[in-house]
Amino acid sequence: MPLEPKSKFVLDQINAVELPPLETLTAEQLRASQSLPRNQDAEPVGKVENRTIPGPAGDLPVRVYYPKELQSSHPGLVYFHGGGWVIGDLDSHDSVCRALTNHANCVTISVDYRLAPEHKFPAAVEDAYASVQYVHDHAEEFQIDPARIAIGGDSAGATLSAVVTNLAKQDNGPALCYQVLFYPSTAAGVDTPTVSSVENGEGYFLTSGLMDWFMNCYLNNKEEKQSPLVTPMFFEDLTGLPPAIVITAEYDPLRDEGEAYAEKLKEAGVEVECIRFDGTIHGFVSMSQVIDFGKDALEKAGKGLANAFNKTLTK
Numbered sequence: 001m002p003l004e005p006k007s008k009f010v011l012d013q014i015n016a017v018e019l020p021p022l023e024t025l026t027a028e029q030l031r032a033s034q035s036l037p038r039n040q041d042a043e044p045v046g047k048v049e050n051r052t053i054p055g056p057a058g059d060l061p062v063r064v065y066y067p068k069e070l071q072s073s074h075p076g077l078v079y080f081h082g083g084g085w086v087i088g089d090l091d092s093h094d095s096v097c098r099a100l101t102n103h104a105n106c107v108t109i110s111v112d113y114r115l116a117p118e119h120k121f122p123a124a125v126e127d128a129y130a131s132v133q134y135v136h137d138h139a140e141e142f143q144i145d146p147a148r149i150a151i152g153g154d155s156a157g158a159t160l161s162a163v164v165t166n167l168a169k170q171d172n173g174p175a176l177c178y179q180v181l182f183y184p185s186t187a188a189g190v191d192t193p194t195v196s197s198v199e200n201g202e203g204y205f206l207t208s209g210l211m212d213w214f215m216n217c218y219l220n221n222k223e224e225k226q227s228p229l230v231t232p233m234f235f236e237d238l239t240g241l242p243p244a245i246v247i248t249a250e251y252d253p254l255r256d257e258g259e260a261y262a263e264k265l266k267e268a269g270v271e272v273e274c275i276r277f278d279g280t281i282h283g284f285v286s287m288s289q290v291i292d293f294g295k296d297a298l299e300k301a302g303k304g305l306a307n308a309f310n311k312t313l314t315k
Contacts, residue, residue, distance in 0.1 A: 003251060004279035006291045011281060014205060023213035027117055031087050043098040046070050050090075053134045056126045057119075061112040063090045064142060065101040075106040075309035076144035077180070078132050082155030082286065084214030085116045085124050096154065096286055096298065100180075103302020106309065107144050109135055113160070117217040124218075125229050128160040129167050136174035148312045150242070150305055152180030154285055155254070156214070159185045162232040162261065165241050178308035179244040180301045182285045186232045187257035188215060189225035194256035204251040206282040211253065233261055238268035245304040246274045247297050252282035273304060 003011065022030055046066040052059035067074065077100060081093040090112050101108045113127035132151060139146035153161040158181040165179050187194070201208035219225065228234040246262035248255045255276065262274035277284065277293045288294025 001250070001279045003281070004293070007251075007280040007284060007293070010287055010290055011205060021207075021209060023207070023209040027086050027115075027217060034083075034087050034092070042094060043102065044068070045098050045101050053131060053138075055114075056130050057114065057123070060127055060131060061090065062131070063094070063097070063110045063112075065097050065108040065110070066143070067101055067105045067107065069105060070143075072143065073145045074143055075104070075148035075150070075177075075305075075312075076135060076139070076142060077101075077104065077106050077108045077150045077152055077305060078135055079108055079110045079151075080113060080128055080153035080157030080160045081110065082153065082157045082182075082283070083115075084211070085121075085156045085218040086214055087115070088157075093154070093157075093286055095289060099288065099295075099298040100152070100302055100305065103299055104305035104309065106150075106305060107142055109142065120217075121219050121224055122229055124156075124160060125163055125167075129164050129173070132164055132168065132174055132176070145313075147175070148177055148309045149174060150178035150180065150308060151176050152178075152182075152301070152305075153184075154182035155282065156185060158182050158258075159230075159232060162186060163229050166228065166232065166235045166238070169240055176242045177312045178242050178305055180305065181244055181246045181258065181261075182297065182301070183248050183252055183254050183282055184232070184246070184258050184261060185211075185254055186261040189227075189231035190233060190257070194253075194260075196255035197253040197257075200251050200253040200255065204253070204281050206253055208253060233257070233264065238265050238270060241265065241268070241270050243271035243304075243308055244273070245301055246272060247285070247301065248274070248276045249280045249282055249284055250276060250278040251280065254282060273300075275300060 046068045081088040114123040
């Protein structure tokens with residue numbers, strides 16, 4: 001279908017800004033171009049706390065969102081923001097975390113993992129895995145039930161989520177009960193281009209050039225693309241992973257690889273709900289204040305989380 005009106009409006013607004021191609025900017029310039037004033041009309045939650053947790057290279061900032069209905073023990077969601085491992089922070093995905101907290105009635109811990117190029121691969125992976133381990137091992141600090149912890153993220157954050165679920169299984173780490181993957185990058189090291197990467201590689205916000213720039217910032221060398229910690233499609237055994245919701249966008253170069261990863265999970269016997277939102281673009285979930293499809297996606301993810309938390313509680 002054609003771009004739906006609100007997605008087209010956002011894309012027109014982005015394209016109207018007189019900036020050089022984003023991949024020609026430095027990381028600092030790109031971060032400055034993407035920074036937005038803090039939303040004064042933020043969706044209310046029970047309470048929000050900024051704190052730090054120990055990480056592999058020092059303290060990691062996290063933001064903890066508590067639901068309105070406070071209890072002695074809640075389910076928990078560890079969330080990793082998108083931004084190509086180069087941009088994004090706790091503020092950029094504040095609205096996403098608030099919405100998921102309310103939809104799933106859970107405590108959400110948003111993690112400000114180290115960014116490239118200052119901190120190259122595998123820094124983000126190490127931070128992501130360490131944060132999940134810490135939340136699980138210190139669940140009482142967050143008023144969380146350690147048996148009901150899910151993981152989620154968008155774009156690069158969804159890739160980190162997919163990687164961490166595999167690492168947790170391999171290492172007999174925290175038993176995660178669900179994974180939320182909004183338009184993940186899963187096939188960076190696959191040589192054959194997907195249809196969506198060709199058809200949507202220009203003109204739809206996330207471009208092929210920008211994706212290559214992100215990877216060049218993130219990786220130490222091209223050979224690292226062959227690691228499953230960068231390309232989750234290269235994990236050989238996906239059996240035993242937690243149920244997942246995978247959400248993609250029609251006009252996203254990452255569409256097909258996200259859906260291929262969902263199919264690989266299904267083939268491994270993992271319960272998967274894969275939903276494509278036609279007529280919209282990469283990043284639409286974090287644009288939910290303008291693009292209604294983003295609200296719908298957050299609601300569906302929240303429902304999936306709530307169902308998984310309830311199933312775990314009744315086991």
